[in-house]
Amino acid sequence: MNAEILAVGTELLMGQIANTNAQYISKKLNDIGVNVYYHSVVGDNPIRLKDSLLAALKRSDLVVMTGGLGPTQDDITKETVSEVLGKKLVLHEESLERIKTFFNRINRKMTDNNVKQAYLPEGCIVVENNNGTAPGCIVENNGKIVVMLPGPPPEMIPMLDDTVIPYLREKSEYRIVSKYLRVFGIGESQLEELIMDLIDKQERVTIATYAKDGQVTVRLTAKSKKEDEGLCEILPLQNEIASRLKDALYSTENEELEFVASKMLLDNNITIATAESCTGG
Amino acid sequence: MNAEILAVGTELLMGQIANTNAQYISKKLNDIGVNVYYHSVVGDNPIRLKDSLLAALKRSDLVVMTGGLGPTQDDITKETVSEVLGKKLVLHEESLERIKTFFNRINRKMTDNNVKQAYLPEGCIVVENNNGTAPGCIVENNGKIVVMLPGPPPEMIPMLDDTVIPYLREKSEYRIVSKYLRVFGIGESQLEELIMDLIDKQERVTIATYAKDGQVTVRLTAKSKKEDEGLCEILPLQNEIASRLKDALYSTENEELEFVASKMLLDNNITIATAESCTGG
Numbered sequence: 001m002n003a004e005i006l007a008v009g010t011e012l013l014m015g016q017i018a019n020t021n022a023q024y025i026s027k028k029l030n031d032i033g034v035n036v037y038y039h040s041v042v043g044d045n046p047i048r049l050k051d052s053l054l055a056a057l058k059r060s061d062l063v064v065m066t067g068g069l070g071p072t073q074d075d076i077t078k079e080t081v082s083e084v085l086g087k088k089l090v091l092h093e094e095s096l097e098r099i100k101t102f103f104n105r106i107n108r109k110m111t112d113n114n115v116k117q118a119y120l121p122e123g124c125i126v127v128e129n130n131n132g133t134a135p136g137c138i139v140e141n142n143g144k145i146v147v148m149l150p151g152p153p154p155e156m157i158p159m160l161d162d163t164v165i166p167y168l169r170e171k172s173e174y175r176i177v178s179k180y181l182r183v184f185g186i187g188e189s190q191l192e193e194l195i196m197d198l199i200d201k202q203e204r205v206t207i208a209t210y211a212k213d214g215q216v217t218v219r220l221t222a223k224s225k226k227e228d229e230g231l232c233e234i235l236p237l238q239n240e241i242a243s244r245l246k247d248a249l250y251s252t253e254n255e256e257l258e259f260v261a262s263k264m265l266l267d268n269n270i271t272i273a274t275a276e277s278c279t280g281g
Numbered sequence: 282m283n284a285e286i287l288a289v290g291t292e293l294l295m296g297q298i299a300n301t302n303a304q305y306i307s308k309k310l311n312d313i314g315v316n317v318y319y320h321s322v323v324g325d326n327p328i329r330l331k332d333s334l335l336a337a338l339k340r341s342d343l344v345v346m347t348g349g350l351g352p353t354q355d356d357i358t359k360e361t362v363s364e365v366l367g368k369k370l371v372l373h374e375e376s377l378e379r380i381k382t383f384f385n386r387i388n389r390k391m392t393d394n395n396v397k398q399a400y401l402p403e404g405c406i407v408v409e410n411n412n413g414t415a416p417g418c419i420v421e422n423n424g425k426i427v428v429m430l431p432g433p434p435p436e437m438i439p440m441l442d443d444t445v446i447p448y449l450r451e452k453s454e455y456r457i458v459s460k461y462l463r464v465f466g467i468g469e470s471q472l473e474e475l476i477m478d479l480i481d482k483q484e485r486v487t488i489a490t491y492a493k494d495g496q497v498t499v500r501l502t503a504k505s506k507k508e509d510e511g512l513c514e515i516l517p518l519q520n521e522i523a524s525r526l527k528d529a530l531y532s533t534e535n536e537e538l539e540f541v542a543s544k545m546l547l548d549n550n551i552t553i554a555t556a557e558s559c560t561g562g
Contacts, residue, residue: 007320009491012307012320013318013320014308014317014500015306015308016500017304018299018300018303019299019303022296022299023299024296026296027295027296027297028296036295038323038329038333039288039293039320040321040322041303041320048319059332071469072473108467109471111471112474113470113474187389187392188351189351189352189391189395190390192352192354192394193392193393199354208325208355210297212298212433219297
């Protein structure tokens with residue numbers, strides 16, 4: 001199953017906030033064996049949203065959308081999805097009651113425009129929201145799945161974790177498992193040269209490198225029916241790379257350099273002192 | 282000029298990092314009057330990268346790409362752009378010298394695969410990188426502009442600020458200016474109802490609302506040749522909205538609630554005390 005994460009919201013395109021939802025959702029989908037091939041962000045514009053959704057449905061089996069489920073005029077996600085999939089929006093009584101209860105609980109006045117949040121595509125699976133007014137939903141259509149979740153992370157995250165991921169886990173028989181080898185002291189280009197032959201013949205276990213903050217990470221990834229099977233596939237390759245990297249490899253468990261260094265100091269009863277001078281603090 | 286920000290990197294799709302570059306670039310482009318209509322993220326896959334680039338060029342005048350300029354096999358941004366735009370990659374001697382100097386300075390061995398980083402599309406404008414090995418570039422082609430920058434923010438940001446933004450500023454005659462009204466105590470739906478008539482007849486100054494952390498922000502945006510002209514267009518609308526929001530409006534200058542509250546306490550010589558009990562800390 002290939003997925004695309006489509007975020008809706010002009011505030012993202014204006015740079016007011018970062019799309020942290022895409023990162024979170026990607027991690028969770030990868031954990032259950034779903035490949036994420038695209039992230040997209042589009043504004044609260046009906047034409048561009050419709051085009052983006054059509055493009056996503058063409059190239060992806062699963063489209064996870066965030067944002068645009070609010071009560072205001074520029075919240076158009078459900079309307080657009082319904083139009084594209086040919087579904088009617090129908091009032092979900094239970095969601096309407098939950099919205100009314102929510103407003104009573106926070107002692108605020110519910111307005112008419114909140115009612116539209118209780119309209120959902122006919123036949124969808126409702127994803128309850130315990131931290132806001134907008135319910136989400138899962139729509140299955142012609143072999144595709146479209147998931148709609150609110151934008152605010154405190155609402156989106158529990159809905160994804162509690163309802164969407166379990167639903168998808170049922171549908172996916174694979175797990176993706178990765179090991180991260182952390183390297184310091186050689187550059188990415190030099191590292192790649194060291195393991196070029198392994199990169200060239202990679203098959204069931206894929207190898208990727210990336211550089212960040214003066215360090216390099218080697219990611220080894222396997223896709224299998226069970227997590228421990230995946231780890232067993234990775235281990236021989238991990239050991240071969242470790243033997244070549246020698247001291248440049250400081251962790252096979254994705255630990256931070258500071259943590260490993262501190263641990264070594266403690267284990268060896270070594271102290272360090274720092275002194276500052278000339279910079280005036 | 283409409284822009285799309287296209288980030289290249291499988292680590293983004295696996296959720297290892299968030300696409301903070303897109304947020305930064307969006308803010309900077311908006312500041313100089315360039316509309317950002319799409320963000321896209323694609324992996325280090327030649328076919329999907331080519332498709333994403335073709336789609337971006339079809340719908341956007343300016344495509345700003347980040348990532349995929351490294352020395353390793355899966356860094357394919359320049360190769361793909363050159364292929365799509367029909368440009369040759371040629372060795373830029375000055376960039377090669379800068380890469381050699383960089384490796385000398387950090388006392389690391391330069392490897393053969395770093396040489397490919399000095400190959401750039403023929404006729405491009407080179408964007409120097411003072412914090413890494415990969416130069417970026419700006420390519421003009423058939424009325425479109427493609428900008429390629431490295432992924433790591435400490436490299437990308439200065440290159441964008443020092444070279445790309447000045448270049449684009451020359452080409453764009455408009456400035457976008459926004460005022461952010463910060464609101465607490467009423468919900469987004471209730472606020473929208475209060476100003477619905479203004480939203481309906483918005484023209485030169487656009488109005489958008491969004492909710493975050495129990496507060497609401499109203500964004501008023503104008504596009505004009507000079508920043509102060511834009512502010513003058515916004516001011517009457519800002520005042521009208523303020524008169525309707527009354528005490529629920531706590532800042533017209535995008536200040537945080539905690540800051541405004543603290544200032545009011547200090548100005549009025551009021552102290553507050555907190556006591557904790559029963560939670561065991």
